[in-house]
Amino acid sequence: MPLLPLAAVRPLNPLLMPWRRLAARAWLREADCDYWLQRLHPLLSLNRVYARLLARRWVSDDMLALTLQCNGNACDWRPGQHVQLFREVDGVRLSRCYSLTAVDGRGRIELAIKRQAGGRLSGLLQDHLGIGECVELSQASGSLRWPSQAQGVLLLAAGSGITPLLGLLRQALASGYSAPVTLLHYVRERGQRAFAEELQALMQRHANLQVRWSLTGQAAQGDELSGRFCPAHVPERAAEQALACGPHGFVAAVQRWWQGGETPASLQSEAFSPAPVDAGEQTCVRLAFRRSGVACQGDTAQSLLEQAEAQGLRPMHGCRQGICTRCTCQLLSGRVRDLRSGLVSDEPGQAVRLCVSVPLGDVEIDL
Amino acid sequence: MSNREDRELNEVELQAFAAELDALRQRTLASLGSEDARYIRRVRAAVRACCWSGRLLLMLGWFPPTWLLGSLLLALGKILENMELGHNVMHGQYDWMNDPELSGRDYEWDIVGPSDFWRHTHNHVHHTWTNVVGMDDDVGYGVVRLFPEQRWKPFYRWQPLWVTLQALLFQYAVAIQHLRLDQYFKGRLSAAELRPLLRQFNAKLLRQWGKDYLLFPVLALLLGANALAVLVGNLLANLLRNLWTFAVIFCGHFTEKAAVFSKESVLGESRGHWYLRQLRGSSNLEGGRLLHILTGNLSHQIEHHLFPDLPARRYAEMAVDVRAIAQRYGQLYNSGSFAGQLATVLRRIWRYRLPPQAALQP
Numbered sequence: 001m002p003l004l005p006l007a008a009v010r011p012l013n014p015l016l017m018p019w020r021r022l023a024a025r026a027w028l029r030e031a032d033c034d035y036w037l038q039r040l041h042p043l044l045s046l047n048r049v050y051a052r053l054l055a056r057r058w059v060s061d062d063m064l065a066l067t068l069q070c071n072g073n074a075c076d077w078r079p080g081q082h083v084q085l086f087r088e089v090d091g092v093r094l095s096r097c098y099s100l101t102a103v104d105g106r107g108r109i110e111l112a113i114k115r116q117a118g119g120r121l122s123g124l125l126q127d128h129l130g131i132g133e134c135v136e137l138s139q140a141s142g143s144l145r146w147p148s149q150a151q152g153v154l155l156l157a158a159g160s161g162i163t164p165l166l167g168l169l170r171q172a173l174a175s176g177y178s179a180p181v182t183l184l185h186y187v188r189e190r191g192q193r194a195f196a197e198e199l200q201a202l203m204q205r206h207a208n209l210q211v212r213w214s215l216t217g218q219a220a221q222g223d224e225l226s227g228r229f230c231p232a233h234v235p236e237r238a239a240e241q242a243l244a245c246g247p248h249g250f251v252a253a254v255q256r257w258w259q260g261g262e263t264p265a266s267l268q269s270e271a272f273s274p275a276p277v278d279a280g281e282q283t284c285v286r287l288a289f290r291r292s293g294v295a296c297q298g299d300t301a302q303s304l305l306e307q308a309e310a311q312g313l314r315p316m317h318g319c320r321q322g323i324c325t326r327c328t329c330q331l332l333s334g335r336v337r338d339l340r341s342g343l344v345s346d347e348p349g350q351a352v353r354l355c356v357s358v359p360l361g362d363v364e365i366d367l
Numbered sequence: 368m369s370n371r372e373d374r375e376l377n378e379v380e381l382q383a384f385a386a387e388l389d390a391l392r393q394r395t396l397a398s399l400g401s402e403d404a405r406y407i408r409r410v411r412a413a414v415r416a417c418c419w420s421g422r423l424l425l426m427l428g429w430f431p432p433t434w435l436l437g438s439l440l441l442a443l444g445k446i447l448e449n450m451e452l453g454h455n456v457m458h459g460q461y462d463w464m465n466d467p468e469l470s471g472r473d474y475e476w477d478i479v480g481p482s483d484f485w486r487h488t489h490n491h492v493h494h495t496w497t498n499v500v501g502m503d504d505d506v507g508y509g510v511v512r513l514f515p516e517q518r519w520k521p522f523y524r525w526q527p528l529w530v531t532l533q534a535l536l537f538q539y540a541v542a543i544q545h546l547r548l549d550q551y552f553k554g555r556l557s558a559a560e561l562r563p564l565l566r567q568f569n570a571k572l573l574r575q576w577g578k579d580y581l582l583f584p585v586l587a588l589l590l591g592a593n594a595l596a597v598l599v600g601n602l603l604a605n606l607l608r609n610l611w612t613f614a615v616i617f618c619g620h621f622t623e624k625a626a627v628f629s630k631e632s633v634l635g636e637s638r639g640h641w642y643l644r645q646l647r648g649s650s651n652l653e654g655g656r657l658l659h660i661l662t663g664n665l666s667h668q669i670e671h672h673l674f675p676d677l678p679a680r681r682y683a684e685m686a687v688d689v690r691a692i693a694q695r696y697g698q699l700y701n702s703g704s705f706a707g708q709l710a711t712v713l714r715r716i717w718r719y720r721l722p723p724q725a726a727l728q729p
Binding site for chain 1: 389392393396399400401402403404405411415458459462463464465466468470471472475486487490491492494495574577638641675676
């Protein structure tokens with residue numbers, strides 16, 4: 001039984017400031033502080049974001065919306081951003097990225113989780129995460145924003161790409177956006193039209209909203225569209241600004257169309273899967289070293305340490321043969337292969353050794 | 368290397384030897400999971416329980432049963448934190464868990480040596496160049512001559528005294544190792560290079576002393592308890608930990624049958640060579656489960672040196688395979704009781720205090 005009620009968690013947060021300062025200056029160990037705070041309430045933490053599951057709601061055959069109450073460390077989050085959700089599986093803290101479909105000012109958020117075939121986390125979350133359980137989240141990030149000055153907005157979503165766009169759309173309509181909005185959602189089957197009922201209800205309430213679905217794996221009925229994204233799907237209505245979100249292939253197709261002209265003035269896009277890369281062959285990839293602010297072309301043959309040094313970076317390192325762990329860095333996104341064991345890591349936040357890791361595609365490293 | 372009877376391995380054998388150890392490493396890596404995660408968290412829980420209950424008992428003043436128990440519990444907590452938790456976590460043994468609280472790059476342990484110093488002198492220098500005279504500073508830490516291969520200096524004549532001081536102040540010896548004061552006094556390290564290191568060292572020293580010798584005694588004063596009892600209890604706990612860690616670490620590489628290597632022998636070293644050097648340069652301690660835990664599983668020094676980044680709790684089961692592999696390749700597997708191994712270390716300290724000619728005539 002927690003000693004404090006849930007309602008006290010967020011008001012208590014500013015009082016932790018002195019402890020936070022001491023921990024930041026290494027006078028206190030943050031893990032020990034969090035241990036005692038969690039005796040008071042499991043959501044309390046100096047710096048980390050913990051959230052309690054308040055409600056579960058199926059929004060399509062394969063997508064579950066979770067309503068979560070976050071602690072006070074979740075501040076200034078916006079719909080359309082995404083967070084990592086952490087969960088320990090077999091001793092390993094796994095994380096997956098989910099978009100915020102709703103955010104209120106009191107730390108209550110909604111995430112929508114789509115079941116991924118063969119995924120390690122999505123099925124587990126859908127089947128086993130119970131009401132009242134606590135999960136850890138990362139701070140929110142992401143730059144998609146609603147173009148509130150635009151005279152018309154086109155939203156293009158594929159699969160779970162609907163989630164950030166829905167977050168932005170809900171907020172925009174609630175705050176009185178009245179110019180025309182068109183949403184095209186591409187799904188494989190009819191049952192995957194996530195949030196369909198809510199979108200239909202929104203359409204009835206807001207005359208400026210038009211939502212259409214396109215089925216890529218089933219025959220279309222009624223006013224449904226059919227097939228993958230093609231320019232003919234985009235209605236004649238003028239749209240100044242477009243937002244696109246979906247897997248890499250979808251976003252690339254939208255970008256090609258957009259670059260062709262006769263299209264909205266600006267396009268914001270977010271792809272949630274990386275471009276596929278053949279392992280084994282030497283290919284060009286994008287490397288990003290976040291702390292150093294360096295982005296460059298790299299290859300899949302040399303170790304990340306060598307490639308970082310070739311960019312003039314001087315990462316801390318030691319033995320250069322995978323023994324001493326001095327060059328360990330966090331992998332933020334992408335996939336790397338361990339040269340010694342052939343083991344592939346693609347877990348965001350995973351510690352990798354630069355000297356024995358080669359990228360398998362575009363990667364981002366916390367260096 | 369007269370004290371060992373190892374078969375020399377040719378290139379093909381070395382490759383096969385490395386492949387067998389690599390395979391053992393892969394098997395263990397593949398089987399890491401929730402048991403290992405649970406274990407290290409339980410160790411951390413034990414550290415907290417020991418340290419906090421020890422500190423609480425010390426608040427009761429000089430009353431012998433509580434004061435002694437409090438000091439011993441605090442010492443036990445510090446030993447566990449130093450050996451099984453801090454040392455192993457800082458090797459990145461639990462990095463696979465992705466837990467920021469157990470990340471090898473960020474963990475800061477409860478001793479005066481800053482973790483960053485240790486990650487360099489120990490994880491990099493010592494583990495890469497294990498027992499290479501002139502490259503691995505852990506061979507005698509610059510104050511002890513343990514092998515005839517080390518050049519004798521008059522200074523070594525009194526080394527039993529230096530070693531005693533080092534044992535009593537072991538955490539400081541470990542901490543200043545990275546400052547390379549010998550290089551500074553020889554003029555090979557400038558004051559400008561030394562200054563940032565000194566600043567880092569002083570900051571950590573201040574934190575450790577502030578906690579053990581100021582904060583808790585003052586807290587005792589404020590609570591109306593005996594500040595001196597708390598202060599002395601902390602001193603005793605740190606002293607006991609110094610002695611224990613000294614004994615364990617000296618038994619790791621300086622026993623009678625431990626080998627040292629020349630700088631020339633490691634030029635262009637292959638993975639097989641590196642494995643072989645780790646096996647020959649390390650020595651194990653035999654004992655019960657408690658001994659293994661209290662040494663942070665450095666009682667399996669051989670396995671630790673072959674696989675420094677695998678969770679130490681796995682060394683015991685890996686030792687069975689390593690022993691069999693060593694036997695198949697005709698390599699001595701250096702293992703013995705704690706008392707027996709320590710005695711051979713002390714004998715080395717006594718024997719090699721004298722110059723080479725004198726040592727020949729006992």
